[in-house]
Amino acid sequence: MTLTGGARYFAGRLATGAATLLAISVLVFSAVHLVPGGYAEVVLGPTSSPEVRAALRAEFGLDRPLPVQYLEWLRHVATGDLGVSMGTGEPVSDQLIRRLPVTAELAGLALSLTVLVGVPLAVLAGLSRGRFGRGLSRLAGSTAMSIPDFVLGSLLVFLFSRFALGLPVGGHVPLAEDPVANLRAMALPALTLSVFGIALVVRTGRDAVAAVFNAPHITTALARGERMAHVIRHHVLRNAAIPVITVLATYVGYLMGGAVIVENLFSLPGLAQAVLNGIRGRDYATVQGLVLVASAAFIMINMLADITYAVVDPRVREGHRR
Amino acid sequence: MPFHGDLLSRVSLVVLLGLLAVAVLGPWLPLGDPAAVNVGPRLAAPSGEWWTGTDSLGRSVLPRLVEGIRTTFLLAGVAVMGTVALGVALGMLAAYYRGPIAELIIRGADVLFAFPSLLLAILLVAITGPGAPGAVISIVLICSPLMVRVVRAASLSVVGRDFVVAARVGGAGPVRILLVHVLPNVAGTAVVQATYALSVGMLIESGLSFLGLGLQPPNASLGSLVHEGAVYLPIAPWLVLIPGALLALAIMAVNLVGDGLRDALDVRGVEVRR
Numbered sequence: 001m002t003l004t005g006g007a008r009y010f011a012g013r014l015a016t017g018a019a020t021l022l023a024i025s026v027l028v029f030s031a032v033h034l035v036p037g038g039y040a041e042v043v044l045g046p047t048s049s050p051e052v053r054a055a056l057r058a059e060f061g062l063d064r065p066l067p068v069q070y071l072e073w074l075r076h077v078a079t080g081d082l083g084v085s086m087g088t089g090e091p092v093s094d095q096l097i098r099r100l101p102v103t104a105e106l107a108g109l110a111l112s113l114t115v116l117v118g119v120p121l122a123v124l125a126g127l128s129r130g131r132f133g134r135g136l137s138r139l140a141g142s143t144a145m146s147i148p149d150f151v152l153g154s155l156l157v158f159l160f161s162r163f164a165l166g167l168p169v170g171g172h173v174p175l176a177e178d179p180v181a182n183l184r185a186m187a188l189p190a191l192t193l194s195v196f197g198i199a200l201v202v203r204t205g206r207d208a209v210a211a212v213f214n215a216p217h218i219t220t221a222l223a224r225g226e227r228m229a230h231v232i233r234h235h236v237l238r239n240a241a242i243p244v245i246t247v248l249a250t251y252v253g254y255l256m257g258g259a260v261i262v263e264n265l266f267s268l269p270g271l272a273q274a275v276l277n278g279i280r281g282r283d284y285a286t287v288q289g290l291v292l293v294a295s296a297a298f299i300m301i302n303m304l305a306d307i308t309y310a311v312v313d314p315r316v317r318e319g320h321r322r
Numbered sequence: 323m324p325f326h327g328d329l330l331s332r333v334s335l336v337v338l339l340g341l342l343a344v345a346v347l348g349p350w351l352p353l354g355d356p357a358a359v360n361v362g363p364r365l366a367a368p369s370g371e372w373w374t375g376t377d378s379l380g381r382s383v384l385p386r387l388v389e390g391i392r393t394t395f396l397l398a399g400v401a402v403m404g405t406v407a408l409g410v411a412l413g414m415l416a417a418y419y420r421g422p423i424a425e426l427i428i429r430g431a432d433v434l435f436a437f438p439s440l441l442l443a444i445l446l447v448a449i450t451g452p453g454a455p456g457a458v459i460s461i462v463l464i465c466s467p468l469m470v471r472v473v474r475a476a477s478l479s480v481v482g483r484d485f486v487v488a489a490r491v492g493g494a495g496p497v498r499i500l501l502v503h504v505l506p507n508v509a510g511t512a513v514v515q516a517t518y519a520l521s522v523g524m525l526i527e528s529g530l531s532f533l534g535l536g537l538q539p540p541n542a543s544l545g546s547l548v549h550e551g552a553v554y555l556p557i558a559p560w561l562v563l564i565p566g567a568l569l570a571l572a573i574m575a576v577n578l579v580g581d582g583l584r585d586a587l588d589v590r591g592v593e594v595r596r
Binding site: 020023024027028031032034135138139142143145146147148149150151154155157158161162253254256257258260261264265275276279280282284287291294295298299302 | 330429432433436437438439440441443444445446447448449521525528529532533534535545548552555556559562563566567569570573574577578581
């Protein structure tokens with residue numbers, strides 16, 4: 001192999017990601033097929049006749065050996081066919097395309113808020129020396145880390161509806177229809193999800209910034225007379241970026257669960273809502289398809305984070321330990 | 323051993339012990355039956371007579387809150403014990419045996435870790451059905467990978483040390499080495515990680531219960547109380563805000579006690595994930 005360090009690093013990350021995705025597909029598939037009593041009994045009820053159940057199993061191909069079903073499923077998934085909703089008969093991929101914009105917008109807004117508010121706060125907290133400020137930021141951080149999203153969301157719904165603070169507390173307007181109304185409807189859900197993210201970024205970023213700021217090369221740069229803003233942008237942020245990118249990737253995983261809570265709380269017709277409806281209605285094809293897609297997206301985002309490390313930090317690319 | 327935390331951690335410890343006392347003593351407190359309906363008016367606001375109000379069935383909310391605290395700690399606590407047993411055993415094994423066993427354990431933990439946590443919980447509840455067992459299994463599977471990783475990392479630095487080599491030369495078997503020589507050296511790490519796992523467990527259980535996928539009525543956890551009260555939020559906000567605030571307080575106390583323990587035991591490398 002004559003791969004350079006960088007190419008080998010990327011290839012390695014790609015292989016690990018693919019293997020993890022394959023393992024997760026086995027996990028998702030077997031989880032859904034381990035349901036006690038099997039799908040036919042769940043759908044038709046325990047009093048249904050064996051003939052009717054057998055017919056249903058044959059219709060969905062559930063009467064074949066599990067490994068065969070798995071490979072068949074995988075073959076379809078690979079071509080973009082995620083199966084058909086067992087509740088409505090709608091293809092799962094159609095649901096995905098219809099609902100993805102809502103969830104993607106929600107996640108995008110929450111992530112943007114997290115970065116735009118979290119990073120400056122982290123830098124401020126990392127540079128501050130006062131004991132009082134530190135104690136206060138720790139208390140605020142612990143509260144934001146600890147408050148469950150559905151409690152925070154309920155509190156916002158209560159405050160904004162009781163005191164008519166001017167933002168809608170539920171419902172959805174498509175972005176293409178009325179961008180302003182759409183953003184207003186998305187504001188509270190995105191805020192609910194971003195509070196934990198901001199706390200996470202501040203907590204991690206603060207320590208990283210403080211550690212970098214005490215390094216000799218920063219002192220040198222300042223002694224040379226470089227301006228503070230320049231030093232922070234060029235020397236501190238780049239070096240403190242890696243741990244922050246890591247927690248942002250973790251945060252995206254949290255967002256996928258948080259979306260279930262928030263879409264439920266604010267009645268947003270997103271993907272997470274569909275997964276929840278699928279569980280409640282025992283629509284396993286939908287659950288299976290959507291959970292697989294979400295996991296795949298999460299794995300890809302983690303790979304992206306790993307690749308970003310290599311871009312930010314040449315030592316990673318050349319195979320030195322971080 | 324005295325608990326050396328800063329002020330915030332010490333206050334949290336007192337809050338946590340108070341909540342635990344309520345949880346343990348709950349059934350013997352003279353607050354009335356949490357399940358008795360029509361003991362008061364429906365949806366009465368908090369007052370001198372009904373301190374935390376009543377719910378839509380005329381139940382007094384106070385004994386239900388106490389039961390909720392009890393259940394929330396109990397379910398998360400049981401799950402954390404499972405996590406510690408599984409995570410510590412697998413973590414030490416993965417550090418002691420190099421080769422295929424370690425590889426299998428580490429890869430398995432990585433795969434579970436690559437799953438967004440609440441999605442994993444929801445997927446599991448699809449199999450087990452809503453209820454306490456599903457919630458406990460979910461918490462164990464979500465928290466174990468991190469426990470394995472952290473305990474393995476701590477064990478790796480122990481198994482190579484001279485006293486372990488000496489024990490092995492002296493004829494001690496793997497079970498004896500792991501239990502007598504490795505376990506005491508990784509116990510602190512496991513305890514701190516277990517504290518964080520407790521707060522994650524409480525979040526997972528309450529999140530599932532909030533979605534109606536956790537504890538089922540008439541049982542109550544803090545999350546299911548919020549779930550039951552959510553419909554009445556505009557007219558009876560105390561049904562949501564009081565259990566919600568208690569839940570946030572409990573989780574925060576656990577997290578801050580965890581921070582205090584981490585500093586007191588000088589443990590590094592533990593991780594928080596939600």
